Amino acid sequence: MLNRKIAFVDLSEGSIRIEPFPAELRQKYIGGRGMNMFLLSKYYSQSLDPFSPQNPLIFGAGLLTGTLGFGSRVSIASRSPESGHLGDANMGGEFGAELVKAGFSHLVITGKSPKPAYLFIRNGGIEIRSGEVLMGLDTVETQQKIRSLLRDDRLQTACIGLAGENRVRYAAIRTGLKSAAGRTGMGAVMGSKNLKAIAVRGTDDISISDPKGYLNYYQRQLKKLMQTKWVQALGKQGTPLLFGPANLGGFLSVRNNQLTSVGKQGYPLEAEALERFSNGMVACYACPTHCRHRFMVDAGPYKGTRGEGPEYASIGSLGTKLGNLDLENILCAVERCNRYGLDTISTGSYIAWAMELYQRGIVDREKTGVPLEWGNGTSILKIIDMIAHRRGFGDILAEGSFARDTLGVSSRDYLLEIKGLPIEMTDERLPKSFALGLATSSRGACHMRSRPSMDVLGLPRELLRKIYGGPVSNRIASYNGKGRMVWWHECLHAATDALGVCRFMTAFSSPHALQYRQFARLIKLGTGLEISSKQLRTIAERICTLERIMLVGDSISRKDDTLPKRYFEEPIPEGPAKGCVIVRKEFDHMLDEYYRLHCWDHDGIPTKRTLNRLGIKI
């Protein structure tokens, strides 16, 4: 597990350099997102244009990726063309595991290929090949074409679709039928490098330090994990199971967060409704949870739509957020985004913004080319096409937050974004921990950075104190202790992203799921490395603080760790969370607590003492 290499690929020069993973950095950053951030920090500067050849696109498999490690994820980092700041996304599927089996942990891709290209990686070797025949293909066709060209149906490919080729600022990198490194526009960076795909095939052994001990420990932990209600439910319904509680509780994004519940009208979008399209569940590599439906629409106007998933995030973003309650249309829209290689969350969010501008007469039919009325499924599909092809109004929306410059001052208040990334499928005026998590997320508005999903469970206070190491309220609408909660989860997620473990099997949503102690043991048995659970948390803090330092270099500070104006100024007008709003003073208290636990100063700047403690050199 420790002999995986780092490859530096310069597409302008056509050169490839392969180096070992330094042992010192393994101890400091583990792998995956942690090591990605270290590598990115070497290139990161305020003058680095996301679309310049100098901007690196970095792939990093987690330390446990490819093993019995509870998921097998790969993180992708760069300067983001969507936010203009820190770019980071990760995906499941099988690509990360295959990269590891081919002998690599990380790829650092710089430069720009003079002609369309793809990389072929096989058992320690890397070739840059012509990608001319792949151009214009969608993300599934691209993978199929490469398998056919290389005559190997076990080959795994990460690729971009038309959206990445056209540098839509929120283009994703995709693998398999469904997996996507969605947020922050990593696909657009890949497109700017003329890199259509990375195909990988590996048959190398992954050595295990204590095979018998590792297998026994894994099986014990697996048994415990499978007994949790959360994993059992997830394995049957997938993340759509979250739709019902969000709708019922009043923390769903509806019509660009003008409302936060659709009440009984939401029943057709609940998890049970998906079952009629499902042919069973599928899993990412080495995942015992299997949270994805393989689905097919076999009748009606969207007949033939097929794929895997969809996630609650996609159902919300392309559904209720757009006033769209037609599940079959949503499935079609999600699949269309996947095929084009568009992030479903950002795509839905920018369309929601445009729909609110249309509602308010800030843009009209002449400008948009299609009637952008709430819930108009035909228009939603059309505008997705226009965005991917950069046609007409789609060319404006393809710019994401940067479209503010074109759409004028009056458009700005209706773009709900944080650090350049739009708010997602949820409304956070009720769950205060969720709100703080969005405000402080290092990649811009994102629920996966630190969301303490456990906050909705109302667990006993004593249990919460034990988990979080301090007093935390068990009421979702309370601000008390939520700074601690967010800090704790942010650190845990940084560690699991460095390990390549999926959130869904960690204490993200269940107090009985995996935490630092189990990961430290898996590391020891798998690699022989002695990293205690306390050291693992320090590594997580290091990753978070290094990300913060890069943001500080972009002049980001407390003023940017905030929420959209609507959250502070517009109480939720109706529904289960009627009247909820974020009180600025209380929000500031949460922020203070969060900074204090990170050992950052009042403005959210890491102190010299903290940098010294964590061994971060600027």
Added chain:
Amino acid sequence: MRINVILKRCTGCHLCELVCSLFHLGVINPEKSAIRIQKDDLNTSMNTPIVCRQCKAMKCLDGEDVVEKLEKEQFLWEKERAGRCPFDSLNVLGEDAYHCDLCGGHPQCIRVCTSGAIHVKKGSSD
């Protein structure tokens, strides 16, 4: 005794392959597993686990002067035997074929198959 497969339940997670190689060889390598999942992951997503059926009449050993019972207990086989399997059930990498020895009576793959796609069936088939 053999491993029975319920195709519809297979999620394609590969855990069976990973533990097979880890248990027998002390490394993780799905290519060196006696069970393998054939996937149609870019089309139908249907996953097909393929594993030795523990046939009564072992066509795989045709022409060999060996004791069947002893061969059944071996994990590493020569690749020629894979060519004789009428069900194409033996995984091959390089010069080796990987044969399901049922882990000495306690198949490890079953223990990690959380969807219940594989289970032990007593008795043997032909």
